[in-house]
Amino acid sequence: MKLYTERRKLIENKEKAVAVRSTTGTEVQVGQTVKKYMIGLFLQMEEAYKRIKKSTTLELSVEAETDTQDFIADMSPTEMLKNYKVSIAQDLTMIKGEEDFEYVWEHFFNDVPDNKEVNVKCMVAFMFDGDKTAGYKAWETDAKLMFESLNGNDSKINFTINFGGSIRKGLAKNADSQITFEEQGA
Incomplete structure (x- = not known):
């Protein structure tokens, strides 16, 4: 008892x-389930972060890159983490006039024929962890946009955002309708 x-x-x-x-x-x-709209994917378009809104997928892929060591004191080899390769595949619906489509379309049209790399600043805001006043936990990174296809039948541009270098941890904040990133410990 x-x-x-x-x-x-x-x-x-x-x-x-x-x-x-x-x-x-x-x-x-x-106790509340985290929903898709509680994770925001943002790309820096010109000087401001804008949210990718018209995609139907949001899966943060975390691929472990490992190294196997066969230590003399162990019976079996040990797998050790070297780093994670993070990416987000997107299938953006092509809606004329939407900021996310217009930005991606311009890069697709202008950069694909010239085999030009598309470098972007990317932020993922975890809007289930934090609040509107203090901000939400977020990651920011320099990334590369890698195009895969433009599908006229489905009205989609498919691309992957490959994270590069370091992922900075911090807070996503909304000040005067402007989304900003404040690095943790900066």
């Missing part, structure tokens, strides 16, 4: 903590 009572107190304290957290501006409550 004592164990049950202690457990019940822990649950009650957790419920109280959740109630307190739910009133501090966080839009996503504990």
Whole structure:
């Protein structure tokens, strides 16, 4: 009975903590499923970040690059992480006048025939972790846009955003309708 009572107190304290957290501006409550619209993909277009809105996929691919070491003290080789190769495949719906389509289309039209690399600044905002006032946890990186296809039947431009170099951790903030990135510890 004592164990049950202690457990019940822990649950009650957790419920109280959740109630307190739910009133501090966080839009996503504990126990709520993270939805696709709670993860924002942004590209820097000219001087401002703009959200990719008209894509139907949002899967952050994290491919582990490893090295195998066969240490003399171990019976079997050990696999060790070297780094992660992060990318996001996109199938952007071509809607004339939408900022995301117009930006990607211009690069597709102008850069593909010349085999020109498309360097972009990319930000992923995890809008389920944080709030509108303080900001949301986010990653920012220099990336490359790699085109795969333009499909007229499906009205899609398919491309991959390959993260390059370092991923900077910080906060995505919205100030005067301008999305900004504030690096952690900067």
